[in-house]
Amino acid sequence: MSLLEQINSDLKAAMKAKDKEKLGAIRSVKAAFMMEMTKTGAADIDNDSALKIIQRLVKQRKDSASTFSAGGREDLAEVELLELSFLEVYLPAQLSNEDLTVAVQGVIAKTGASSMKDMGKVMGMASKELAGKVDGKAISEKVKELLS
Numbered sequence: 045m046s047l048l049e050q051i052n053s054d055l056k057a058a059m060k061a062k063d064k065e066k067l068g069a070i071r072s073v074k075a076a077f078m079m080e081m082t083k084t085g086a087a088d089i090d091n092d093s094a095l096k097i098i099q100r101l102v103k104q105r106k107d108s109a110s111t112f113s114a115g116g117r118e119d120l121a122e123v124e125l126l127e128l129s130f131l132e133v134y135l136p137a138q139l140s141n142e143d144l145t146v147a148v149q150g151v152i153a154k155t156g157a158s159s160m161k162d163m164g165k166v167m168g169m170a171s172k173e174l175a176g177k178v179d180g181k182a183i184s185e186k187v188k189e190l191l192s
Contacts, residue, residue, distance in 0.1 A: 047134060050134070065130070069126075069130035072101065076097045077097060095135070106124075108124045139174065144174075144186050148186045148190055152191070154169065157191060
């Protein structure tokens, strides 16, 4: 079952259950999928693109929640965090810190990187290998830690 099919079936289930919060989160994902399909002119969306869209929506929710919390709007932050919890279900399991360290060390060994000057090469390869498994910011921090 593709990610789009899973979203559609979860949308139907949320409608039947009258779960307004989950329904809103799933509709935002579906709308983002539809925007991407219209932009590319495709009739369907592949799982890689769908995953990138969901990751982007998760990042937006995290940023919004932190902004709302900083502004003293805990009620809005709670809504964003609730939607975030619904969206994270569609993401693959994230790598642990230890697994990330091992993966980045492997990339550093492959590229022969030895200093911060080589960070661009390491980041490029690590981002491709770890796409969807871990956030780009976490990769960047780990690369900086290991190269310095």
